[in-house]
Amino acid sequence: MVRAVSKDLQEAGFDVQAAATGAGALARHREADVVLLEVSLPDLDGFQVCQRIRSRSSVPIIFHSVKATERDRVLGLKLGADDYVVKPCGTWELAARVEAVLRRARVAEVRIPRQDRGGVAVVGPLRVDLNQRQVEVGGRKVPLTYKEFELLRVLIERPGHVVSRAEIMHKVWGYTPESDTRTLGVHMVSLRRKLALPSLIETVRGVGYRITSEFAAG
Template sequence: MRLLLVEDDDRVAAALVAVLGRHGFQVRHARSGHEALDALVPDGSDPYRVVLLDLGLPDRDGFEVCSRIRAGSGVPVIMVTARADIRSRIHGLNLGADDYVVKPYDMGELLARIHAVARRGTPRPAEESGPEPAGPLAARGIEIDRERRRVSVAGRDVPLTRKEFDLLALLAQSPGVVYRREQIFSEVWRSGWEGNGRTLEVHIGSLRTKLGLPGLVEAVRGVGYRLIPGQPDGEPDPVGDGPAER
């Protein structure tokens, strides 16, 4: 998933880019409003899924940048700023920001908010209409039919439980992006993950076995899981499940 980070403080940006990169995001850093607006001009490359926008920029106020982004694009915008007053929050949301996060913030919460606005900004009609051989998944022969809640691999139907299907569908939304355990439990189990690490580990193991693709879902130590559609079949996971759940 491509993100545009608009932040004039290079130290803050470097730390955030490093963390986001570890979670599978591709991040472009813009240091000014002008650079951000230039970055959003269509150039044939994959579009940005989310813009993280600081308000204190050197050349123009972030509110103006948000307004200009919204005038020409529907890309989700999360304002990430030290301005905590309610008037700024209301103004930002009224200008078209999709979310507003105050510094300092919890990184897990920011990641969850990024995923949330990215989902809201993704067109869904084709997804709801039937089979979804999503680009990178098609190479592994995986089709996900969200409407009928069916999954097939190389034309072979794979019976999954309700939670197994929901788990696979969540990870398949953004192949390569790390989903934190907290987010997975919130969206699939509608509960907190504390004390339930073994439940998630068992469901991941069952998915790998039923799909016959042991390298499809990778455990990221201490964080969560991501779907790796390009990993060769039968190759052992580079990181074991046990440590990732502790």
């Protein structure tokens, strides 16, 4: 199956590197522009692989699987996948799906400059100077605490992608709690109140938060 899909995508013009196990995907995902992921793998299942990749990387992920129930599709997307394609799927449709995900990822990179591109991120009416640690909404300066700013930074650097609660806690607070994320919830409420942009930050229940696609697309 891996060889057949690889051959089809190569014929469609993609450079393909294959991994036959979840461990192989985890070892090599940083080399990829997009990850095409099956749910049924011989070691870890694809959902576990997706969750682990998403906790450390914003690389686009597409599930390409025979598992076709609504529950499977919803779970895959909630864990951070960018698309879920059910097999069988024609070569050209699959290629088009890959191209669409890559296109959205490139738009996000253009819309959200990194620090080496001036350090200023502009998302709709929100302007964040990552170097000066200044935030404005529609020209209005918004004073944030240190933790609130770091929380916003983690989300704004990966627009449109779900950032897990565990990753946020690790990056902002320096640890990952066993279960209690009340601290994160309190800071999120305060951040949303100060920004006064109700649809900017979306809660993905049971997973984490993300800058909504409306704002991620500019």
